Amino acid sequence: MDVKNAVIQATKETAKNIRKYAMELVDSDIESALIVANFYGDYLKNNSIGIFSDIDFEEYFAQRLLYITKGKVQNKRFETLHLMTTALTYGGHTRVVERFLNNGLGDGLASLDKLPEKVATAIPRNILKHERIRQQSGIATINSILEIGLHYEYVILHIHPEDIYSTVAAILLAKLDVRVLFYNHSDHTFSFGYSAAEKILEISKYGWIRGTIRRIVHKQTYVGIPIPVFNFNINKNNDRKFVIGVMAGYTRKFLPWGEYSVTTFLNQLFKDGETFSDMNIIICGPTGKERFWQRLDKSARDHVKFLGSIPHADYLKLISSADFYVDSFPVGNGTGFVESVMLGLPSFGLDLSTGYSYADILRSPSVADLIDALRCFRVNNAAVRRNTLEVRQRVINEQSVAVCIERIRSAMKGEPGIPLPPYLQSMNCIEDFWEKNWESNKIIHAPLRMLPNLPMYHIIKLLRCWTDTWPYSTTFLLIKCTLLRLINTLRSILLG
The missing domain is CATH 3.40.50.2000 (Glycogen Phosphorylase B;)
Incomplete structure (x- = not known):
């Protein structure tokens, strides 16, 4: 086996080990299990090894947490909630949510983290803003999402691929008769969330052709990326030197x-x-x-x-x-x-x-x-x-934003899925583009930033999941993780 294939195989084996450890922890330490699950999702998101979903894994976690739905019932007061992990001032992901909210699709916006001021002011003032939902514990975070989501008829997920907390909450919301849809904005990577939704709102050919491997073909419906109609001056800058x-x-x-x-x-x-x-x-x-x-x-x-x-x-x-x-x-x-x-x-x-x-x-x-x-x-x-x-x-x-919203409304009504348009189907798309790109860069991503809140005992056990191959060893990862914990501790002390 050449070096490249050895690294790929080692990365896959490590993912398998992390997955197994997360599932083993569920019954004995659910909080640590959720942290490891989040780690697992981020590991797969950033290492393109051909794994694009893990429906059985997310359903396993939701089943173990089914007890927290006891006594909870849907109390529909509003129609649609957009649920995000983190809103950003840059990039296209948050802009999509802003466009939907500014054009009549949505009564509320929920975010696990604080909404940046520029995002908060970019959406209508009458939109209900539920921010900083993330709590000290994973269970409390999931509970917070449930308490908010139960007031809506529909929840549309715009979550980060590794967000196991929103995923589990969405699965539980669906069991409580909230209708969940998943906007597949990161369709080129692994993601949690597919099992939670009754419809997967697709945006591209790449995401569409991954439907079979994700086991979601029966849920797919094309929506597209909503694009506003910008005004522009066709005769601008005619006298500019450059x-x-x-x-x-x-x-x-x-x-x-x-x-x-x-x-x-x-x-x-x-x-x-x-x-x-x-x-x-x-x-x-x-x-x-x-x-x-x-x-x-x-x-x-x-x-x-x-x-x-x-x-x-x-x-x-x-x-x-x-x-x-x-x-x-x-x-x-x-x-x-x-x-x-x-x-x-x-x-x-x-x-x-x-x-x-x-x-x-x-x-x-x-x-x-x-x-x-x-x-x-x-x-x-x-x-x-x-x-x-x-x-x-x-x-x-x-x-146009209106056309994309009309497609989502169709999904909400339970109408048959809209197929990928022929003009997109005919476009060039290297089917294993992301895997080849990742392989060529030879960078194995280790999301150690997610681990400071994990007990050291579990960190050591987790790092043993890592196969000793280039460029990381268990010892190296342990040293790096320990330094991150020290930095976080010092930051907490300095910030009071």
Whole structure:
């Protein structure tokens, strides 16, 4: 067995061991079992080893906690609650929830953690806000979710993939006649939550084709990513000296994979001094200090500016003033790319994992084709803009917020599932894209940050689940975990 296959096999074996240990703990120490289960979910989310759900596992936990539903009954006072793990000021996930709430789908928003001020003010004032639901113990957290959810007819899950607390609560809510739906925003990773929902609200081809392995084909219905109709000025910035482009995505989305390297792309792009000498690109997400950016040539670096992560409102202002958009790769953006099209921006990217929007037809099959598309934009700007506006209108027809809400309403009524649209079905989608990408980066994720509240005895037992393979050993993990506990203790002392 070669090194790569050995690491993959070891990672799978470790996941199996962690799963087993979590289930063994349920009857003797349910609080620790929930922490380990959360750890297990995060481990699978970040290590793409071909496991996309674990319905039996989450149902096992819910069955063991069925007793906490005793005496509880549904008391419907409102229609729809959106349940989140954590709302964020950046990224597309929270924007989806905001759009639903701002367009009449939802009476309440619940979050395990505090709502950022910019999120709280972005939704209507009449929306009931249930925040900081997370309690000191897992059981108390699940109970809090139950107490809130029982006042609603429907609960739509927008949870983090590892969130076992919301998952168990949702399963129990369903047993108490609350109707649960799951918005599959992280459809490319492992996630808890599939067994809780009567309908899985799908957003892309990638999530759709994973239905069989997740055992949810009978629950799937297409909804899509809701995209607002932005106003824009088609004649903006005509007198600007430079043509300004924006690239955007979380840092990890830019990590090179084989021939797909953003630094190589930028180096090749700005070698063409004649065509692109007056072009600058602003990159949102990375800071530019990440190791892989060291390969950026000076000629390219002179045309690139890094902003790091910025709030979504600031990001929209930035791309509204830009001349074009280039999506992150090798991992693209389901929301960011189509938003740029809605702003009338000529938009470019790679089609490694498409099928999130009709806008994906604008993507290119290779880095060379991507550069050619940008060259065409510089030479024939007007034609590229006209094509962008035609695609934009089709996106409005297919993915406006109103259309997506109508599809969810259909699921609420219990109508037959809506199939994946043919135009998405025909798009390029490397079926094992995420597994291959993870394998090539050779990074095994160990979510030790989740363990400080776990008794040391259980930490030691848990770390023994870890197979001794590159790059981690049990001893290394134990030392790191101990340091994290000390840091957390000192932080608590300093904060009083």
